[in-house]
Amino acid sequence: MKRYYWFVPILFVLCACGGNAVAPALGVAPAPHPDRRSSWISPELERTQAPLLFVSDAGTADVYIYNVKTLKVVGTITGFAQPQGECSDNKGNVWVTDASGGTVYELSHRGHLENELVQKGATPVGCTWDPTTGNLAVMSLLGVPSQSGGVLVFPKGVGTPTLYTNSKQYFYNFGDYDAGGNLFFDGRDANGNFMLSELPKGKSSAHTVALTGGTIYFPGMVQWDAAKQDFIVGDQSCGNLYASCVYSVKIAGNTASITGETKLQNSAGGQLCDLVQGVLFNKELLGSDNDFCGSTPSATYIWPYPGGGAPTRYNGKTDSVPVGAAISR
Amino acid sequence: MSSLTTLRVVAALVAGGILAGCGGGVPQVGGPGITSAGAPAVREHRGESWMAKGLKNRDLLYVSNSDGVVNVYRYWQHTLVGVLTNFTQPVGECADAAGNVYITDYTAEKVDEYAHGGKKPIKVYDDSPYQPQACAVSAKTGDLAVANYGYYQAGNIAVYPHGSGSPTFYGGTRDDHFISCAYDDRGDLFAVSNAGYSGIYYSQFYYLPKRGAQLVPMNLPGPSRSWEWRGVRAVAWDGEYWLVDVYGLYRFTINVKATYVDTITLQGDGDLGPVWIYRKNLKSTGSQVVGVENNYGQTDSVDFWSYPAGGSPIAQITKDLDGPSGLAVSMGTPQ
Numbered sequence: 001m002k003r004y005y006w007f008v009p010i011l012f013v014l015c016a017c018g019g020n021a022v023a024p025a026l027g028v029a030p031a032p033h034p035d036r037r038s039s040w041i042s043p044e045l046e047r048t049q050a051p052l053l054f055v056s057d058a059g060t061a062d063v064y065i066y067n068v069k070t071l072k073v074v075g076t077i078t079g080f081a082q083p084q085g086e087c088s089d090n091k092g093n094v095w096v097t098d099a100s101g102g103t104v105y106e107l108s109h110r111g112h113l114e115n116e117l118v119q120k121g122a123t124p125v126g127c128t129w130d131p132t133t134g135n136l137a138v139m140s141l142l143g144v145p146s147q148s149g150g151v152l153v154f155p156k157g158v159g160t161p162t163l164y165t166n167s168k169q170y171f172y173n174f175g176d177y178d179a180g181g182n183l184f185f186d187g188r189d190a191n192g193n194f195m196l197s198e199l200p201k202g203k204s205s206a207h208t209v210a211l212t213g214g215t216i217y218f219p220g221m222v223q224w225d226a227a228k229q230d231f232i233v234g235d236q237s238c239g240n241l242y243a244s245c246v247y248s249v250k251i252a253g254n255t256a257s258i259t260g261e262t263k264l265q266n267s268a269g270g271q272l273c274d275l276v277q278g279v280l281f282n283k284e285l286l287g288s289d290n291d292f293c294g295s296t297p298s299a300t301y302i303w304p305y306p307g308g309g310a311p312t313r314y315n316g317k318t319d320s321v322p323v324g325a326a327i328s329r
Numbered sequence: 330m331s332s333l334t335t336l337r338v339v340a341a342l343v344a345g346g347i348l349a350g351c352g353g354g355v356p357q358v359g360g361p362g363i364t365s366a367g368a369p370a371v372r373e374h375r376g377e378s379w380m381a382k383g384l385k386n387r388d389l390l391y392v393s394n395s396d397g398v399v400n401v402y403r404y405w406q407h408t409l410v411g412v413l414t415n416f417t418q419p420v421g422e423c424a425d426a427a428g429n430v431y432i433t434d435y436t437a438e439k440v441d442e443y444a445h446g447g448k449k450p451i452k453v454y455d456d457s458p459y460q461p462q463a464c465a466v467s468a469k470t471g472d473l474a475v476a477n478y479g480y481y482q483a484g485n486i487a488v489y490p491h492g493s494g495s496p497t498f499y500g501g502t503r504d505d506h507f508i509s510c511a512y513d514d515r516g517d518l519f520a521v522s523n524a525g526y527s528g529i530y531y532s533q534f535y536y537l538p539k540r541g542a543q544l545v546p547m548n549l550p551g552p553s554r555s556w557e558w559r560g561v562r563a564v565a566w567d568g569e570y571w572l573v574d575v576y577g578l579y580r581f582t583i584n585v586k587a588t589y590v591d592t593i594t595l596q597g598d599g600d601l602g603p604v605w606i607y608r609k610n611l612k613s614t615g616s617q618v619v620g621v622e623n624n625y626g627q628t629d630s631v632d633f634w635s636y637p638a639g640g641s642p643i644a645q646i647t648k649d650l651d652g653p654s655g656l657a658v659s660m661g662t663p664q
Binding site: 039079080111114116158 | 515536538540541542543545582583584585586
């Protein structure tokens with residue numbers, strides 16, 4: 001019952017912003033129960049060089065740091081307002097978008113604050129780091145420059161950003177760069193329909209990429225899969241249901257073709273309720289299920305990719321309303 | 330709040346009233362909004378700098394005075410071993426890992442750098458048109474941060490990259506008059522400004538993470554819900570926690586947000602000014618705290634306390650002081 005109450009205000013916010021989508025939680029509603037705890041970092045985190053999974057939780061307004069191998073929590077960073085999507089660079093730093101106050105926090109591998117990027121009026125919910133330039137692209141769901149969102153690109157991850165938009169897109173969610181430095185990002189138009197856009201490297205505006213081979217109902221993760229040379233694009237409303245899945249999407253010109261679907265199960269064997277953002281790492285997909293559907297507790301999972309199916313590991317003891325995921329190497 | 334602390338607050342308020350407009354014994358130097366924690370009065374001083382020999386491996390305590398003189402003491406012996414003159418209005422001080430000492434000269438709008446035990450500046454940072462109130466040096470990068478008070482205009486934080494005379498300026502979000510700044514061991518900067526509104530000097534804190542490009546306003550929770558920060562004297566880093574110096578030492582951690590840790594009470598009989606946390610080396614946390622106590626014509630002193638125990642002073646210097654306003658410890662062994 002408690003989880004149902006979570007869901008209602010989130011839908012209300014989405015509808016009030018002009019979108020028609022009836023969609024699962026996006027996680028941009030105010031965090032109802034920030035736990036106001038102090039950050040803690042375990043001795044293991046202070047000395048580890050192992051890859052870590054950072055999970056943002058809009059419910060507790062915290063970021064949990066998991067050991068990827070064990071899915072044990074090795075640190076908790078507190079003090080956020082509405083932590084959303086995440087991304088990381090090749091040094092192990094992780095950016096955490098915070099929809100409240102237009103802030104993006106940069107954390108080190110050990111969870112120390114490295115920088116804060118503040119852009120008033122923005123609603124940052126997703127980000128990605130460009131390995132070809134070192135630039136940081138931040139997806140602002142709404143509010144830039146007026147009511148529609150946009151992509152803010154911070155040179156080298158600092159300083160004053162440049163705003164990029166696709167005039168046909170209204171909501172901006174998640175994105176990633178391909179190997180050539182072209183930025184692809186998803187979102188919705190003003191009517192709530194899924195959109196995929198491309199900001200070609202060096203260009204000043206983005207254009208729509210037509211999606212073929214299937215339908216995505218509500219934008220989820222976007223990540224470049226270097227091994228397969230395609231993108232993983234998530235759907236938070238797979239089959240127009242309260243369910244999540246991810247698709248393999250091949251880009252050719254201005255067309256994006258769905259070439260495969262990966263279904264993801266929760267710890268009870270049911271279909272995942274809401275994977276807002278996952279992250280591909282070493283042939284595994286890592287992410288959390290915001291299970292407002294009520295079948296299992298919200299949890300952080302690891303699934304084989306592209307096989308999907310049952311999780312190989314999970315931790316259901318920590319998450320409240322998990323949203324973003326990023327790997328710190 | 331202990332009775333001694335209460336006495337200190339009353340003394341500070343009385344002193345603040347004198348500075349703010351009563352035209353008492355201490356000449357006013359500040360423009361609108363200058364606080365009792367602002368630069369002290371200018372007093373002309375004549376004489377040559379001198380320095381004893383054999384100080385190379387000695388920990389030295391530098392103390393700025395309102396008569397324009399900087400006293401140099403053996404840290405552990407508390408004996409005067411040198412005097413630096415040639416200042417107009419020395420105020421804040423800081424030291425780097427090599428033992429070089431930086432002294433802000435408020436009215437002259439410059440910062441002088443002295444080698445450990447040196448008599449003449451080895452470098453002068455032109456801070457004009459700003460009035461440097463305090464400074465800090467990053468042990469990580471060697472960057473020199475200068476808290477510029479500002480006069481009729483807002484001040485700023487000027488960061489001189491290691492060895493550079495060309496600073497980057499970081500402004501606040503309001504009519505900020507910066508009075509102190511400090512680096513932690515990672516290179517993050519914590520700063521505080523005071524601004525006067527209706528005679529009450531509210532303090533605003535800022536944080537500049539090591540990769541940051543702008544000062545981020547940082548709300549610091551107090552020990553109680555209704556807490557307000559007024560008339561903060563300085564901020565510092567003790568090797569583990571950030572400190573806010575205002576009639577006691579309030580300790581915090583900062584990572585995304587600030588979290589209050591505890592309060593250390595320093596008993597004394599004057600108006601506590603900036604403090605210095607003595608650390609044996611950069612791997613250790615503070616073991617002593619040293620602070621200037623300005624008694625406005627009474628017995629000025631430099632007091633030493635155990636840290637983090639606080640309580641009553643364990644030692645005191647009272648000789649050769651005249652309105653002490655800032656201090657720094659130059660370590661005899663490079664850090």
